[in-house]
Amino acid sequence: MQVYRQLDIGTAKVTEAEREGIPHYLIDIREISESYSAADFQREGRKRIKEITEKGKLPIIVGGTGLYIQSLLYDFQLGSKKEEETSEVRQKYEAFAEENGNEALWQLLLEKDPTAAAAIHFNNKKKVIRALEVFDVTGYSILTPKEQPASLYDYFIIGLETERSSLYERINHRVDVMLEQGLLTEAEQMYHNRDAQAAQGIGYKEFFPYFDKNIRLEEAVEQVKQNSRRYAKRQLTWFRNRMKNVAWFDLLQQPDTLKTLEQQVTQWLER
Numbered sequence: 001m002q003v004y005r006q007l008d009i010g011t012a013k014v015t016e017a018e019r020e021g022i023p024h025y026l027i028d029i030r031e032i033s034e035s036y037s038a039a040d041f042q043r044e045g046r047k048r049i050k051e052i053t054e055k056g057k058l059p060i061i062v063g064g065t066g067l068y069i070q071s072l073l074y075d076f077q078l079g080s081k082k083e084e085e086t087s088e089v090r091q092k093y094e095a096f097a098e099e100n101g102n103e104a105l106w107q108l109l110l111e112k113d114p115t116a117a118a119a120i121h122f123n124n125k126k127k128v129i130r131a132l133e134v135f136d137v138t139g140y141s142i143l144t145p146k147e148q149p150a151s152l153y154d155y156f157i158i159g160l161e162t163e164r165s166s167l168y169e170r171i172n173h174r175v176d177v178m179l180e181q182g183l184l185t186e187a188e189q190m191y192h193n194r195d196a197q198a199a200q201g202i203g204y205k206e207f208f209p210y211f212d213k214n215i216r217l218e219e220a221v222e223q224v225k226q227n228s229r230r231y232a233k234r235q236l237t238w239f240r241n242r243m244k245n246v247a248w249f250d251l252l253q254q255p256d257t258l259k260t261l262e263q264q265v266t267q268w269l270e271r
Contacts, residue, residue, distance in 0.1 A: 001201045003030045003041075007190075009183045010203035012174070032190065035197040042071040049153070058269075066238035067119040067143065073151050089136050093129045108132060113141045115242065118234050123227075124200045156268045158261065159239050159246040162253055170252075171228045175221065178203065187211075202227045 001011040005028045014024060025048045030036050045061070049072075052059045061069060097105040106122035109132050116131040134142040161167075175183075187207040190199045199205055206223040209215045239246055247264055249257050 001198065002027050003036050004028070004032050004034075004198050005030065006032055007186060007198060007201070007204075009178050009181045009186050010201065012178075032193055032198045033196050038068050038071045041068045045072045046152075064235045065119075066235065066242060070143075070242065073153055073155060075152060089133045090129055093132050097125055097129070102128070105129070105132075109135075112136075116142050118238050118241075119143065121200065121202065121227075121231065123202075123205055124197075126197070126200075156265060157239075157243060157246045158265075159243075159248045160251065161236065161248050162250045166252060167232060168229050171232060172225050175203075175225050175228060179221065202231055 001007060002013045003026055004011070007013070013027065026041070026044060029044075049059045061072065063069060093105060093108075096108070102125050103122045105125065106117060106120070106128050109120070109128050110117040113131060113135045116135070117128075120127045120131060122128065131142045134140070183203060184207065187204045188211060190196070190201075190204040191208055191211045193199060194205075194208060199208075203224050206227060207220045210217055210220040247261070249261050251258055251261075
């Protein structure tokens, strides 16, 4: 979501001051009306990695969307864009979503392809339908790797974790801070662009019923918090089940482990 211009608060976009002069890439590269896929990230991310390494620098990939990171590290089949959008399978699931809602659609994906379901938010109807279509047509997950699943890079993955109660408390507080910073204004901007892919992001779509005067603001805020907690849980599930050799650290409850983290990174760099 940080690829989109104008969406700074709801995406917790790193500020110029926080960047401290260090080049950051793939931030503010799309208008909110444009789409952005894992395939786009794979292509553009690898281009940046090549540019950085050619300068003798170390690329650091930061984020929590497992599918995007995995698509960057491995040569995954992300689905062909050439297939017709009006396929019978797609139409079937579009009709199902229209009648039963996005979460019911996502539950179908969870039953058929739990790995893909863990990577796709239930409100991202387009991606959910695409994953269902690929599974129905090919019998394989949309995340099935090609014949050579080995990583394209030598990498070291750092995973951050903490107690569930502490994590959820911090998520709830973060949403409150975002509201103080003006999240509602950003959400209203997306409300007027609700057909855009960016409008599916957590922290925006939950406010649409409020703008339609169908729910109270407090209800919308609680929905943002709930969806954020669910997303964090899915992120942890993805990295624990799908990513190999993740070095996990709880810097919140055990801040002294920062030294261990630094030592492991140093050892990896000096191999």
